[in-house]
Structures are given as structure tokens and as C-alpha cells.
Amino acid sequence: MTPARCEACDAPLRAGLAPWHRRCPSCGLESSTLTPAIGEGGAAARIDEDARETALQPIRDHNFDLLLRWLLGVLPAAAGAAPPRRLLDVGCAHGWFAAKAAAAGFDVLGIEPDAAIAARAEARGVRVRAGYFPDALEAGESFDAIVFNDVLEHVPGVVDAMRACRDRLGDGGLLVVNAPDRRGPFYRTAALLWRAGVRGPFERMWQKDMPSPHLYYFDDASMAQAAAAAGLRVRATRRLPALALRGLYARIRFDRSLSAPAALLLYAGSLALLPVLRLLPSDISVWFLEPGRSNSHTPSTVDRQATG
Numbered sequence: 001m002t003p004a005r006c007e008a009c010d011a012p013l014r015a016g017l018a019p020w021h022r023r024c025p026s027c028g029l030e031s032s033t034l035t036p037a038i039g040e041g042g043a044a045a046r047i048d049e050d051a052r053e054t055a056l057q058p059i060r061d062h063n064f065d066l067l068l069r070w071l072l073g074v075l076p077a078a079a080g081a082a083p084p085r086r087l088l089d090v091g092c093a094h095g096w097f098a099a100k101a102a103a104a105g106f107d108v109l110g111i112e113p114d115a116a117i118a119a120r121a122e123a124r125g126v127r128v129r130a131g132y133f134p135d136a137l138e139a140g141e142s143f144d145a146i147v148f149n150d151v152l153e154h155v156p157g158v159v160d161a162m163r164a165c166r167d168r169l170g171d172g173g174l175l176v177v178n179a180p181d182r183r184g185p186f187y188r189t190a191a192l193l194w195r196a197g198v199r200g201p202f203e204r205m206w207q208k209d210m211p212s213p214h215l216y217y218f219d220d221a222s223m224a225q226a227a228a229a230a231g232l233r234v235r236a237t238r239r240l241p242a243l244a245l246r247g248l249y250a251r252i253r254f255d256r257s258l259s260a261p262a263a264l265l266l267y268a269g270s271l272a273l274l275p276v277l278r279l280l281p282s283d284i285s286v287w288f289l290e291p292g293r294s295n296s297h298t299p300s301t302v303d304r305q306a307t308g
């Protein structure tokens with residue numbers, strides 16, 4: 001059942017830390033064999049949708065403003081020669097980013113598999129199509145930007161999905177991937193704790209037993225490799241701050257499996273670590289990919305740390 005070879009670079013995979021965890025020794029792509037449980041009572045009921053929306057809003061608001069500014073800076077002039085530029089938001093969830101992109105002048109279409117969440121996005125004035133990428137698209141539809149905000153790491157067959165994106169990009173178009181980075185301090189700490197026998201944080205980083213677990217953890221090398229396999233290349237890379245003070249407690253509390261004392265302890269620990277975390281590599285990276293042959297990693301355009 002486990003693919004024996006890396007989807008991005010075709011190297012033989014190695015066993016990871018957990019029985020469901022795999023590592024590519026060549027490009028560094030990490031993957032899991034965890035299975036989604038969308039619509040299944042047990043896992044879905046663990047997350048309170050309202051609490052989650054409140055919890056994630058402050059950090060997402062901040063990050064999405066940055067993301068849009070970067071996109072407008074990186075998007076080639078060739079894109080959308082006849083304005084407005086068309087933007088596809090895959091897994092648009094509550095429509096926060098889609099609404100911001102529309103306000104910035106993009107002609108926005110969202111795709112969202114969860115009907116209840118799609119309804120919330122529509123209430124925000126976002127044009128949403130129910131379903132999955134790319135099946136929800138019509139023949140011949142193309143875009144100047146296709147954005148995956150915390151989505152691509154949940155999509156099975158990531159290289160196929162990226163290839164479908166390349167096929168849907170117009171001239172000068174960009175695929176924007178905003179995803180957790182395996183080099184981030186949270187992920188590294190969780191991996192260390194697993195080795196010490198504390199398994200919860202690592203399982204949490206992969207969203208094990210949650211409705212939509214993580215199937216991949218990327219870094220610059222594995223993303224460049226996956227992009228190359230899909231006929232894309234890296235145009236620019238940025239890093240987003242993962243942790244904002246506002247909304248942090250709500251963010252920790254949205255998982256109902258944590259008791260109040262445990263949540264409080266985690267909150268206190270995060271507060272104490274905040275100044276240190278700001279000095280470390282960020283947990284979230286944003287990759288801007290364009291159609292074309294692979295290029296070598298270009299440090300001149302990367303590693304610009306966002307300031308909180």
C-alpha cells in the first residue's frame with residue numbers, strides 16, 4: 001500500500017519515526033499513510049468549527065495580507081494581460097483569503113469539498129464551487145494564480161495535483177503553495193519528543209486522527225523536486241510566521257481532546273517560547289512556482305524571514 005518510491009524524486013523511501021511515517025533520503029520529502037476521515041463522526045466531532053474559525057483568524061488574517069502582497073510582487077507582468085487576473089483558491093475553506101484576493105482586484109473562484117464550509121465562504125461573497133481540484137473545474141478554465149493555503153499537504157498524489165495546476169495556468173501564471181515546513185522548530189521539536197517516547201506532539205503535527213491528516217511535509221529541496229516532476233520550477237520562496245499571540249489560546253483549545261489544564265500548560269509553554277521561536281526558522285513556507293524546466297535552488301530570492 002505504501003509507495004516504495006518517492007513521488008517527487010523516485011528514490012526508494014525509508015521508514016520514518018512512526019509506522020505511518022515515511023522519509024525520502026534523497027530529496028527530503030516526508031509523507032504519511034494516514035487516511036482522511038472527513039464526514040466521519042468521531043474525528044469530525046473533535047473540532048468545533050466556530051472555535052476553529054475564531055482560533056485561526058488572527059494569524060491567517062496577518063499571513064494572508066502578507067501572502068497577497070508577495071503574490072502581487074512576484075506575479076509576472078505577463079499574467080492576466082487582459083485584467084482582471086483570475087485566481088483559483090483550492091480548498092478555500094471560510095473564504096478569508098478569497099475575499100481578500102477579490103478586494104485586491106482578482107477575479108476569484110474558490111473550490112471547497114465541505115458543503116457546510118463552502119456555504120460560509122459564499123456568505124462572505126466568495127464565488128465557490130463544491131468539490132475537489134481539478135474535477136470541479138470546467139474544460140478549458142485557466143488561471144493566473146492557483147493558490148493552496150494549508151491544503152497541498154493534505155492532497156493525495158501531490159505531484160499529479162501539481163501537474164494539473166501547471167495545465168491550468170495561463171501565460172505567466174503562478175502556483176502558490178503555503179504549507180508547513182519540516183525545518184520549522186515545532187516540527188523538529190515534535191520529532192525529538194517522539195524519539196524520547198512522547199508521541200502526542202508528532203502525531204498532532206501530522207494531524208493524526210483528525211478529519212484531514214497531513215500526507216506530506218515539504219522543505220525547499222523536496223518542493224523543488226516535486227515541482228520539477230510536475231513540470232514546474234521555483235520562482236520565489238518566502239516564510240510566514242506560524243505563531244501569533246492573538247488567538248493563540250483559542251487555537252490551542254479548538255482541539256477538544258485537550259483538557260483545559262493541558263491546553264493552559266501548552267499556552268503557557270508557547271508564550272514562554274515565543275521570543276525564541278521568532279529567532280528560529282519559520283514553520284510555514286510559501287513557494288511560488290511557474291511552468292518550466294527545473295532550475296537549481298536560487299538563494300537570492302529565498303529565505304526572507306517575515307517579521308511578525
Ligand SMILES: [Zn+2]
Nearest residue numbers: 006009024027
Ligand atoms: Zn524524494
